[in-house]
Amino acid sequence: MHKKIILSYFKASEKDWQSWRWQFQNRITKINILKSFLKKKSLNENILKTVTSVYPMAITPYYLSLIQKKNKDPIHAQCVPDIREVQCSDEAGDDPLQEDSYMPVPKLVRRYPDRCLAIVTEICAAYCRHCNRKRFWSQNNHISLEARLEKMIGYLAQSPQIREVIISGGEPLVLTDQTLEKILSSLKAIPHIEVLRIGSRVPVVMPMRITNELCRMLKRYRPLWFNTQFNHPVEITKESARACNMIQEVGIPVSNQSVLLKNVNDSFPIMRDLLYGLQRLSIRPYYLFHCDPVAGCTHFRTDSQAGIAMMEKIWRQSSGLCLPQYVMDMPGSVGKIPLNIMSEAIKNDLKKHKHFFLTRSNK
Numbered sequence: 342m343h344k345k346i347i348l349s350y351f352k353a354s355e356k357d358w359q360s361w362r363w364q365f366q367n368r369i370t371k372i373n374i375l376k377s378f379l380k381k382k383s384l385n386e387n388i389l390k391t392v393t394s395v396y397p398m399a400i401t402p403y404y405l406s407l408i409q410k411k412n413k414d415p416i417h418a419q420c421v422p423d424i425r426e427v428q429c430s431d432e433a434g435d436d437p438l439q440e441d442s443y444m445p446v447p448k449l450v451r452r453y454p455d456r457c458l459a460i461v462t463e464i465c466a467a468y469c470r471h472c473n474r475k476r477f478w479s480q481n482n483h484i485s486l487e488a489r490l491e492k493m494i495g496y497l498a499q500s501p502q503i504r505e506v507i508i509s510g511g512e513p514l515v516l517t518d519q520t521l522e523k524i525l526s527s528l529k530a531i532p533h534i535e536v537l538r539i540g541s542r543v544p545v546v547m548p549m550r551i552t553n554e555l556c557r558m559l560k561r562y563r564p565l566w567f568n569t570q571f572n573h574p575v576e577i578t579k580e581s582a583r584a585c586n587m588i589q590e591v592g593i594p595v596s597n598q599s600v601l602l603k604n605v606n607d608s609f610p611i612m613r614d615l616l617y618g619l620q621r622l623s624i625r626p627y628y629l630f631h632c633d634p635v636a637g638c639t640h641f642r643t644d645s646q647a648g649i650a651m652m653e654k655i656w657r658q659s660s661g662l663c664l665p666q667y668v669m670d671m672p673g674s675v676g677k678i679p680l681n682i683m684s685e686a687i688k689n690d691l692k693k694h695k696h697f698f699l700t701r702s703n704k
């Protein structure tokens with residue numbers, strides 16, 4: 342989808358395009374607007390309405406411009422509603438990790454002793470169809486940021502075991518710089534909070550949000566770690582690379598957490614190109630998540646054995662710096678389980694070289 346077509350539809354300028362506020366305000370949330378860009382027969386209006394009545398849609402003009410192919414486009418798959426979202430419900434329901442049961446105060450998820458996750462908003466720049474928090478999108482019981490922050494800070498101040506807080510959502514970077522700074526400074530003021538982390542998809546779906554002012558502000562709250570979510574090499578663009586570079590230039594490391602998505606990135610050449618591309622940008626591939634069994638996402642789920650085989654192939658051909666840990670997240674405090682590479686070929690290699698292991702018999 343050429344950017345010029347989108348700009349002409351909105352009667353907007355290049356300057357508008359570069360403004361994150363313009364991108365956010367002009368997110369495509371209505372089916373008739375989407376249909377004026379994607380004239381595919383398969384985009385049946387009634388079907389789309391059925392899906393969006395359960396799981397709303399939001400696509401930034403920028404992310405829409407990355408759709409290039411008529412069929413099987415990886416961006417289309419990640420942002421355009423699909424009837425399969427409402428056709429199958431997975432037995433793990435809409436909160437497979439049981440986050441809602443692990444909230445000591447509203448919107449603060451604590452599944453581990455030393456860290457917790459602060460959900461500071463339920464709104465996103467773009468709604469990823471594979472999201473494991475899609476239950477948030479249409480909930481209308483959200484509480485104000487002031488109310489949730491007060492309770493979170495009160496709880497964290499009384500919990501000296503917690504040393505790390507992940508600021509997440511939704512999308513935390515849809516908040517203004519001032520609001521973000523209020524969150525960061527309140528957390529930083531708690532003496533035992535040593536490390537802050539931001540989980541954000543804006544470098545991928547709305548890279549204009551990364552501004553010099555934002556980076557200057559974030560710099561004041563280091564050690565701060567920034568985790569984003571590139572899932573496909575076509576998401577690595579000039580704009581997204583620039584956004585990540587700006588964050589890195591103020592001394593904040595950028596890591597990536599991909600989700601393994603059927604027909605999007607579950608093949609060796611695509612995953613390899615994504616990991617190579619991230620390495621070129623000095624972005625650390627941190628995790629590759631096996632897609633959770635969340636309602637509305639079953640069509641994205643892959644076979645974990647196939648995922649392991651793909652990662653083994655990548656591991657054999659790539660440097661360790663390119664390798665994320667392939668994990669399956671489990672409910673509650675069980676957390677992430679590494680899906681280790683252990684094919685028959687590797688087992689044979691290990692048998693062949695068993696003298697590399699220190700065992701009672703060869704000590």
Ligand code: SF4
Nearest residue numbers: 465468469472511542
């Ligand atoms: S940005 Fe994150 S929270 Fe928002 S829809 Fe995408 S994956 Fe879900």
